[in-house]
Amino acid sequence: MNFNNHFLTLNPAFYHCQLPKPLNHAQMMVFNSTLAQQLSKETFSEQQWLELCSGQALPPGAEPLAMKYGGHQFGGWNPELGDGRGLLLGQIIATDDQSYDLHLKGAGQTPYSRHADGRAVLRSSIREFLCSEAMHGLGIATTRALAVTNSQSHVFRETAETGAMLLRVANSHIRFGHFEYFSFNQQHDLLKELLDYTIKQHFPEVTADDYHGFFSAVVSRTAKLIAQWQAQGFCHGVMNTDNMSIIGDTFDYGPFAFLDDYQPGYICNHSDYQGRYAFDRQPAIGMWNLQCLAAAISPLCEPEQLKAALEQYETHLRKHYLQLITHKLGLNINTPEIAPLISGLLNIFTEQKIDYHFFFRKLTLWVEQDLPEAKQASLTLDLENPATLQWLDDYRRAMLEHAIDGTHTTAAAVMAQKNPIYVLRNWYCQQAIEAAEAGDFSVVQQLFEAVSRPFEVRAELSHFSMPPPQQGKHMEISCSS
Incomplete structure (x- = not known):
């Protein structure tokens, strides 16, 4: 391996x-x-590989380090963070x-x-x-994972749990919280050093000193990342x-979830008592976090230019978001009625509690089948509802007139690459974790194979393509790891 650690060129602070x-007695669980x-x-x-992924051996040139940073956690500043x-x-x-x-x-x-044991547990490592590989398969910017031991x-x-390690692969591990920490401590020379390093390493389109x-x-x-989250129901x-990547990757997977039945205010983190990070609040929180970053680098920038950005x-x-959701519908971005089509569909989702991902896959099949009459469609909507029938009629007309790439046949091909068959639902994830904790790693491997190539039809993995049973929907996940 051609290995080094250029983060060590920075100040030891x-x-x-x-x-x-x-x-102890590590074994490779999934690779x-x-x-x-x-x-x-x-x-x-x-x-x-086992020795590398379990901390037993290091490749030549590796010089391990723990990063120091701070961060706003649930809206409150915490300077005592780091790896x-x-x-x-x-x-x-x-x-x-x-x-x-x-x-x-x-x-x-x-x-x-902070007095913790510094370990990860098997369940969080599997998740x-x-x-991270499911997000990569969907084309969403993300860190990746090489192995779990x-x-x-x-x-x-x-309770007592099994210790594990995960080897994460990323373009960068620099977070918003890195800049906040050195700004909060008024170490503006270090803040400048970090900005210069980050631009040099990760922003080739930006000239030196152009903060x-x-x-x-x-x-x-x-903005692009959060649009991807919203369009794919993540x-x-x-x-x-401190969980926001400076380069715009999805970072630090904890109590995540993909939507089951569409609930705009869905909260997947059982510690989020006030719903700060509910699904429909993610765009606003993205802005809030960027405002924190702007405040952090403001000693070296003009406030008006930060405001303009x-x-x-x-x-x-x-x-x-408009481009992504339009492609999921198989329509041209310039479709005149696209905005009411999107808002109308989301309203139907909310009122009828429609499974977000399963609907889009069914819609893809409907378009592939030459758009039969709505009442003959094998969709998940209430076909007795006048609002549903009106939406389907409007959509059918839009598809015939404004299909992406010209025809509904070509549109169906686009939709098949935008609407996944396999989604990492928490229900299936939990089944894989429970099997692994019992010593059976095959379910993790099968689920990995499904979600890492989410648009490919594979009969042997078809059980992962279905929505979960009612008791498996809208699970809330612990931050504890």
């Missing part, structure tokens, strides 16, 4: 160097061989000649652990592994500023 603490091949042309044995259970091993130059961070999660206590080490949360251009790029990337669950957030968000 940004990190603490230490080695990982290996797991992303496709990603491994993308990372390195070298051939490694199963034992070598409390993860270590940045360094960067690898992959087969595409791009640099990627390798980060070992669950690697033991660091100075930023992050599956969801489990062990005979026990960690204690509400306004940098912030504008962050606004644009963040709830992050903990949009604290923030004012573009909603424009970027609407543009990307």
